[in-house]
Amino acid sequence: MRALVTERDHLRFLACGAVDDGKSTLIGRLMAETGSVPDDLMANLVHLSKKFGTTGDDLDYALLLDGLEAEREQGITIDVAYRYFGTPKRAFIVADTPGHEQYTRNMVTGASNAEFALLLVDAKAGLTRQTLRHSRILSLLGIRRVLLVVNKMDLVGCRQAPFDAIRDEYQVFAAQLAFDHVEAIPVVARDGDNIVNRSDRMPWYKGPTVLEHLETVPVSMHQHEQPARFHVQSVVRTQSGGRGYTGYMSSGAFNRGDAIIVSRSRRPSTIKEIYVYPDVVDSIETGQAATIELTDQVDVSRGDIFAPPDSMPEVADQFSAHLVWLNEHPMLPGRTYSLRIGTHTVAATVTALKYGTDIETGEHAAVTTLGINDIGYCNIATTEPVAFDAYAKNRETGAFILIDRQTGATAGAGMADFALYRASNLVKQSYEIDKAFRAKMKGQRPTTVWFTGLPSAGKSTILNLVEQKLSRRGVHTYALDGDNLRLGLNRDLGFTEADRVENVRRAGEVARLMVDAGLVVLCAFVSPFRNERRSVRERHEPGEFIEVFVDTPLEICEARDPKGLYAKARAGKAFHVTGIDSPYEPPLEPEIRLRTETGTPDDMAEQVIAHMIKLGVIAR
Known part of the structure; x- marks a missing residue:
């Protein structure tokens, strides 16, 4: 057996700030002047500088990082560029992140893996809204040390007064954030002033160069000092034929023989063996992937966390969190997203948006949604308990993302705060008279039949005929209509998304x-979004939900227009009208599709009845 011990002094940091503030140039010059760029790449840089460069006859060091063709042509950073360089004193892993507001998600990605930040500011432009946004995100993501690099000092004559003004203004702003230390350095990244070598043009500056600061800033051992957290990714057979759990250590360390708790089940066990292919080892620590075999058989699955018995993570299905929204489509409370935390993915909903945060002032504001790049604080509910630590205590186990279930795109980045145990004293009450008994008593199979389609598509008309036909068969039904609910239960709701x-x-x-009452429920709702219709389906047992798409073309719906809704929308007197200025997402695979232009409402109703008979919802 062998123990794995390696710890090299290295610093993970990111370079961020507004677009064109010189991040790529600064990092490129750092790499070149520390001898970290191979000769062939330096030779290629000469060619690229002539073709794409923006520095005249000089080398354009930004091109060492701007690897995408689109970046080179536009002179901006789009993707996150990770680069490695080093000096005899320290190794560096740097993320050069985009400055454009539309690429804030990439900046979040870079910051989530960093422990230190270089925040660049254009000396002539000063602090921008994007500078402030990046600073708030850095603070939320747990970055505690920031180096404010005031670049392009040549544009202000390399004078001290403009530098002092920007530094002082930023210090005032940063005082409201969670930074432990902020330092400022004046530079001209293009020419190399105060990057590696001191500047002759700014003799008034007596502090360290950028490289000297990077070599001496304290390296965080935070994750190594945290309680042990092993994230289970899959279950496999070990070399000995036993059951092993593959995963990775996000913090702390585990040794063979250590007692552990399986987070979600709270079942105790002991580590029998640790495998780091191809060896059996005595221990694993932060950042290592491994397979762990336990001494006894316990219920473990993907998403579980192994933790020490005296330092377990929170386990809850409701928690509060900070959220940075990264999607062009706004965050909508009540909508179901996929939440991924560690190796666990689960359906989740923002149940309450407590407030939004003003980027410039930090003030809290009452908001109903979050737009792209907005920051807010919210309550989140998951469909099953998840294990996590407060992000402020452990970045690895407190970070999560929300994913749009329709597109698979990352919608938001979250930082868990604390568990909400408001429902911990609630237990679902069971009764002898349950759904199965009620259904048997009524002689039917409880089901929701959900009619969706544009306004005036004919949903309520067909539903009414279906209910009449079912009642003649002795089926116990109830009709839920969109307008009827809006006159009562949903009276407080408007028509925004x-x-x-x-x-x-x-x-x-x-x-x-x-449905729990044993009824066949007939629902007529425009219900324009697939995500919400899917969520309603998932709240039912398999086979209890039938989606009926009343597929009527918009022009026919407008010709009918019994409420005059379309006419008002076309005249600019009504807003948020589905099909006009609000989208409708037609079902992709409905159980029933009714093309109303090819038959009568009675024909459509018979199609629904026939399908219900086919599924066994009602007797033939």
């Missing part, structure tokens, strides 16, 4: 309760 999401969520909960 956020309101529509909540409208369908409430309607779905009512339908589910009525």
Whole structure:
């Protein structure tokens, strides 16, 4: 057996700030002047500088990092460029992140893996809104040390007064953030002033160069000092034929023989063996991947965390969190997203948006949604408990992302704060008279039949005929109509996207309760978004939800227009009208598709009845 021990003094940091503030140039020059760029790449830089350069006859060091063709042509950074360089004193891993507001998500990615930040500011432009946004994100993501690099000092004559003004203004702003230390250095990245060598043009500056600061800034051992956290990714067979759990250590260390707790089940066990392919080892520590075999058989699955018995993570299905929104489509409370934390992915909903944060002042504001690059504080509910630590205590186990379930795109980056145990004293009450008994008593199979389509598509008309036909068969039904609910339960809701999401969520909960009562529930709702219809389906048992797409072309709906809704929308007197200025996402695979232009409402109703008979919802 062998123990794995390696710890090299290295610093992970990122360079961020507004677009064109010189991040890539600074990092490129650092790499070149520390001898970290191979000769062939330096030769290629000469060619690239002639073709794409923006520095005249001089080398354009930014091109060492701007690897995408689009970046070279536009002179901006789009992707996150990770580079490695070093000196005899320290090794560096640097993320050069985008400055454009539209690429804030890339900056978040770079910051989430860093422990230190270089924040660049254009000496002539001063602090910008993007500078402040990046600073707030750095603070939220746990960066505690920042070097403010005031670049392009040649544009202000390399004078001290402009530098002092920017430094002082930033110190005032940073005082409200969670930084432990902020230092400032004046530089001209293009010419190398105060990057590696001291500047003759700024003799008034007596502090360290950028490289000297990087070589001496304290390296955080935070994750190594944290309680042990092993994230389970999969279950495999070990070399000895036993059951092993593959995963990685996000913090701390485990030794063979250590007692552990499986986070979600709270089951105790002991580490029998640790495998780091191809060896059996005595211990593993932060950053290492391994397979762990336990002494006894316990229930473990992907998403579980092994932790010490005296320092377990929180386990809850509700928690509060800071959220940075990264999607062009706004965050909508009540909408279901996929939440990924560690190796665990689960459906989740923002149940309450407590406040948004003003980028410049830090003041909290009442908001109903978050737009792209907005920052907010919210409550989140998951469909099953997740294990986590507060982000402020452990960045690895406190960070999560929200994923759009329709597109698979990352929608938001979150930092867990604390568990909400408001529902911990709630236990679902079971009764002898349950859904199965009620269904048997009524002689039917409880089901929700969900009619969706544009306004005036004919949903309510067909639903009404279906209910009449079912009643003649002795089927116990109840009809839920969008307008009827908005006159009562949903009276407080408007027609914004956020309101529509909540409208369908409430309607779905009512339908589910009525299915529990043993009824066949007929629902007529525009319900324009696939995500919400999917969420309603998932709240039902398999086979209890039938989606009926009343597929009527917009021009026919407008010709009918019994409420005059379309006419008002076209005249600019009504807003958020589905099909006009609000989107409708048609079902991709509905159980029933009714093309109303090819038949009568009675024909459509018979199609629904026939399908219900086929599925066994009602007797033939």
